[in-house]
Amino acid sequence: xxxxxxxxxxxxxxYGLLVKRSLxxxxxxxxxxxxxxxxxxxxxxxxxxxxxPILLPGEDAxxxxxxxxxxxxxxxxxxxxxxxLGLVMLMVALSxxxxxxxxxxxxxxxxxxxx
Amino acid sequence: MDLVPLFVIxxxxxxxxxxxxxxxxxxxxxxxTLAATAALLALAVLAGLPGESHALAVGGWGVRVExxxxxxxxxxxxxxxxSRLFLVMVxxxxxxxxxxxxxxxxxxxxxxxxxxxxxxxxxxxxxAVLAGDLFNLFxxxxxxxxxxxxxxxxxxxxxxLEAAFKYLVxxxxxxxxxxxxxxxxxxxxxxxxxxxxxxxxxxxxxxxxLLGFAAALFLTxxxxxxxxxxxxxxxxxxxxxxxxxxxxxxxxxLIKTLGVYAIVRIFGTVIPEDGRIPVVLLVLxxxxxxxxxxxxxxxxxxxxLLAYHSISQMGxxxxxxxxxxxxxxxxxxxxxxxxxxxxxALFLCSGALERIAGTRxxxxxxxxxxxxxxxxxxxxxxxxSISGVPPFNGFWSKLLIILALIRAGHPGVAVIAAAVAVxxxxxxxxxxxxxxxxxxxxxxxxxxxVPAAMVAPILVLVALCLVTGxxxxxxxxxxxxxxxAAVKVAADSSSSAADYLHMVLGR
Numbered sequence: 001x002x003x004x005x006x007x008x009x010x011x012x013x014x015y016g017l018l019v020k021r022s023l024x025x026x027x028x029x030x031x032x033x034x035x036x037x038x039x040x041x042x043x044x045x046x047x048x049x050x051x052x053p054i055l056l057p058g059e060d061a062x063x064x065x066x067x068x069x070x071x072x073x074x075x076x077x078x079x080x081x082x083x084x085l086g087l088v089m090l091m092v093a094l095s096x097x098x099x100x101x102x103x104x105x106x107x108x109x110x111x112x113x114x115x
Numbered sequence: 116m117d118l119v120p121l122f123v124i125x126x127x128x129x130x131x132x133x134x135x136x137x138x139x140x141x142x143x144x145x146x147x148t149l150a151a152t153a154a155l156l157a158l159a160v161l162a163g164l165p166g167e168s169h170a171l172a173v174g175g176w177g178v179r180v181e182x183x184x185x186x187x188x189x190x191x192x193x194x195x196x197x198s199r200l201f202l203v204m205v206x207x208x209x210x211x212x213x214x215x216x217x218x219x220x221x222x223x224x225x226x227x228x229x230x231x232x233x234x235x236x237x238x239x240x241x242x243a244v245l246a247g248d249l250f251n252l253f254x255x256x257x258x259x260x261x262x263x264x265x266x267x268x269x270x271x272x273x274x275x276l277e278a279a280f281k282y283l284v285x286x287x288x289x290x291x292x293x294x295x296x297x298x299x300x301x302x303x304x305x306x307x308x309x310x311x312x313x314x315x316x317x318x319x320x321x322x323x324x325l326l327g328f329a330a331a332l333f334l335t336x337x338x339x340x341x342x343x344x345x346x347x348x349x350x351x352x353x354x355x356x357x358x359x360x361x362x363x364x365x366x367x368x369l370i371k372t373l374g375v376y377a378i379v380r381i382f383g384t385v386i387p388e389d390g391r392i393p394v395v396l397l398v399l400x401x402x403x404x405x406x407x408x409x410x411x412x413x414x415x416x417x418x419x420l421l422a423y424h425s426i427s428q429m430g431x432x433x434x435x436x437x438x439x440x441x442x443x444x445x446x447x448x449x450x451x452x453x454x455x456x457x458x459x460a461l462f463l464c465s466g467a468l469e470r471i472a473g474t475r476x477x478x479x480x481x482x483x484x485x486x487x488x489x490x491x492x493x494x495x496x497x498x499x500s501i502s503g504v505p506p507f508n509g510f511w512s513k514l515l516i517i518l519a520l521i522r523a524g525h526p527g528v529a530v531i532a533a534a535v536a537v538x539x540x541x542x543x544x545x546x547x548x549x550x551x552x553x554x555x556x557x558x559x560x561x562x563x564x565v566p567a568a569m570v571a572p573i574l575v576l577v578a579l580c581l582v583t584g585x586x587x588x589x590x591x592x593x594x595x596x597x598x599x600a601a602v603k604v605a606a607d608s609s610s611s612a613a614d615y616l617h618m619v620l621g622r
Contacts, residue, residue: 010291017284030287037294044302073301076250080294083257087287090264094280101273110277 002043010036023095023105030091034084038077045070118158119171119194122202122241125154130234137227144227145217151234152206152213155241159206168195170247170619178621185620187308191247195615196597197383197448201244201376203594204452207579208367208459209237211572215463216360218569219470223358229269235262236364240372247619248308249297249385256293256340256373260286263369267357278349278356285339285349292336299329300385309385310619313612316387330389333381341374343433344403347426351410354425355418355475359466362418366425367459371451375432379444383602384612397437401528403430404535412542417465417475420546421458424501427535428454434532435516438523445591445599446515452595453508453583457500460576464494467565467573468550477546482555486562489570491551496577498547500584502540508584 013036016029046069053071055064099105129151136143172178176189194202213233220226239259246252264286268279301307303325304315315321335346342350350370354362382392407427414420432454435447465475467490472480484491500507503514513536520529564570583590596605604611 010295014288014291017288023280026284030284033287033291037291037298040295041298041301044298072307073298076297076301079250079254083254083261083290086257086261087283087290090261091280091283091287094264094268094276094283097268097271098273098276098280101271101276107280110280 003040006036006040006043009039012036021106021108023098023107026107027088027091027095030088031084034080034088038080038084041073041077041080045073117171118161119169119192119245120173121158122155122245123192123238125151125158126234126238126241130231130238133227133230133234137231141226144230145220148213148230148233149217152210152237155206155237156210159203168199168614168618170194178619186306186311187248187619190251191308191619192245193247193309193615193619194245195601195618196594196599197376197379197601198244200448200452200594200598201372202241204455205237205240205244205368205372208455208576209233209364211576212360212363212367212459212463214572215363215466215569218566219358219360219466225269229266229358232262232266232269233361233364235259236266236369240368243372244376247310249300249312250307252377252380253290253293253297256377257290259369259373260290260340263361263365266361267353267365269358269361270356275356278352282349282353285346289336289339289346292332292339296329296332296336299325299332303329308619309380310612310616312385313387313616314620326386327389330382330386330392333386334378334392334395337374337377337381338399341370341378341429341433342403342426343374343399343429344406344426345399347403347407350426351419351422354422354462355416359418359462359469362421362465363459363462366422366462367455370425370429371432371455374429375436375447375451378433379436379448379602383444383610384615387610387612393437393439395437396433397525397528400430400433400435400437401531403427403433405430405531408535408538408542412538412545415477417468417477417480417546417550418462420477420542421461421465424539424542425454425458427539428458428501430535431513431516431532434525434528435519437528438516438519438525440519440523441599441603441605442515443519443523444603445595446512446519448598449587449591449595450509450512450516453500453512453580456576456580456583457497457507457509460493460497460573460580461501463569463573463576464490464497467569468494470565470569471562472550472559473562477549479556480550481553481559482551483559483562484551485555486559487564489564489567489574493570493573493577494551495547496580497573498543500577500580502543503536504540506581506584508580508587511584511587 013029013032050069051067053068132147133144170191170193173190179188239255242255264283303321339346354366411420411423432447432451435443469475471487500509503510517529
């Protein structure tokens with residue numbers, strides 16, 4: 001169920017990124033896409049009523065693995081958030097420059113490239 | 116000491132130093148880049164060419180055994196035949212491009228920043244080629260990707276920004292697909308290390324439908340990065356818009372390290388033997404070959420024409436991979452290597468011709484062989500290579516691809532490939548007639564040859580094309596053959612990841 005919601009969020013984001021003509025809406029679309037994928041990764045490692053993935057001294061490792069949340073996807077998500085931030089910042093910077101040069105944020109009016 | 120991490124460390128350090136050098140001396144960054152690419156070339160010769168294939172567990176977090184299960188706990192860098200081929204390719208082309216850039220970029224402001232991004236691009240590509248687990252592959256693909264988006268927009272002219280935005284949007288869709296695929300593989304198998312994933316799949320511990328879903332996502336993501344035909348729309352805008360040295364890097368290297376390498380690695384090593392993938396590669400590759408060359412025939416803009424030829428030539432590589440035999444993979448990788456040499460040479464030539472004639476339009480050029488003999492010789496050499504005229508390297512790899520297709524039982528695709536090769540020849544004969552020969556138009560009477568420092572690296576690349584074309588029979592086994600042997604057994608073309616698994620898991 002939660003996976004389907006993440007997938008739905010992904011498609012909403014992709015719609016914004018690919019179909020919307022305003023560059024600002026494209027940026028919002030990219031943000032939603034990134035959140036959807038991060039949510040999906042977190043869900044992969046999630047376990048309801050799971051323990052925080054911190055192994056305390058004296059705790060049994062086997063028992064810990066069975067009861068705790070999988071920490072690996074969380075590490076992946078941290079990295080992917082940073083990468084996503086880089087992508088979004090670059091996109092914002094490009095949009096600002098495009099507005100400077102073309103005087104518009106409507107990508108249907110950006111048509112200097114053809115063929 | 117193990118030299119493998121240096122392939123990533125050297126360009127990363129160079130990028131950092133270029134940023135520091137920005138405020139000190141404007142030309143320092145140029146020298147740092149030259150030193151870094153020279154060091155990479157030396158590394159490629161030292162560690163790359165004769166080196167033993169091996170896996171390096173970063174920080175000593177190698178293979179662990181818990182409850183009778185062997186797995187890799189940390190990050191591994193793997194140097195095998197396949198990685199070696201791509202490392203040498205990156206080192207050769209980026210060194211030539213760095214030398215060319217000294218003169219080409221002399222008039223650009225913000226040169227240090229250019230060099231920062233250029234080094235990051237190299238670091239990302241080298242890292243992607245060495246990465247031993249899926250998530251690291253994704254991270255390095257993103258490092259190279261983000262650097263390339265910024266480099267396409269480097270001139271900050273209206274067209275360049277537009278192209279960069281388009282490239283960024285499609286590139287981020289590609290990375291989303293790749294990250295999602297990594298997540299699905301992790302959900303299905305519980306591991307991310309490539310050898311581990313393979314071992315789990317081989318043991319039957321992974322659900323087939325989920326694996327199929329991941330395979331489709333990987334193919335979409337890396338297909339977008341490689342500009343395979345239905346996913347090609349960004350390439351003819353992005354590659355011509357970048358400054359010429361970057362066009363050479365993008366068309367010569369980036370679409371191969373992020374596209375060809377990743378697809379060979381994922382479908383050769385990680386996800387073993389799925390009968391549907393080669394068929395998809397054959398169909399999409401044929402489509403890219405034919406439509407790419409047809410669109411190239413009608414182009415007047417030289418760089419755009421070259422960009423469409425990149426799509427078409429990548430089609431050759433993918434149909435060869437789709438043949439799904441050792442010979443096919445070897446021919447495809449050989450063609451990817453050759454394409455890196457002659458396409459980067461051609462894009463560097465296009466930059467030189469643009470300097471000489473003041474335009475990129477073929478209709479505005481003519482008779483340049485009289486005014487710029489050295490650049491013309493380089494252009495003719497590279498054009499002969501790409502259009503497959505013997506004895507240049509392009510002829511042999513195309514011949515091998517056609518032979519591989521016939522032997523794998525796809526004579527129809529082989530006929531298409533041969534026809535496309537002829538059309539590419541026609542297209543480049545047209546380029547030569549329009550740009551280099553014929554009468555010299557009046558406005559070009561005072562055109563001058565570009566400085567020797569710009570022509571020399573192109574001539575070196577063209578000479579390499581010729582040398583590869585003449586001497587390839589001696590390099591096939593040790594270099595191209597061992598790269599293909601990373602995924603296919605040479606004798607019977609069955610799938611092979613045994614060596615890779617042995618290297619990483621030490622079984």
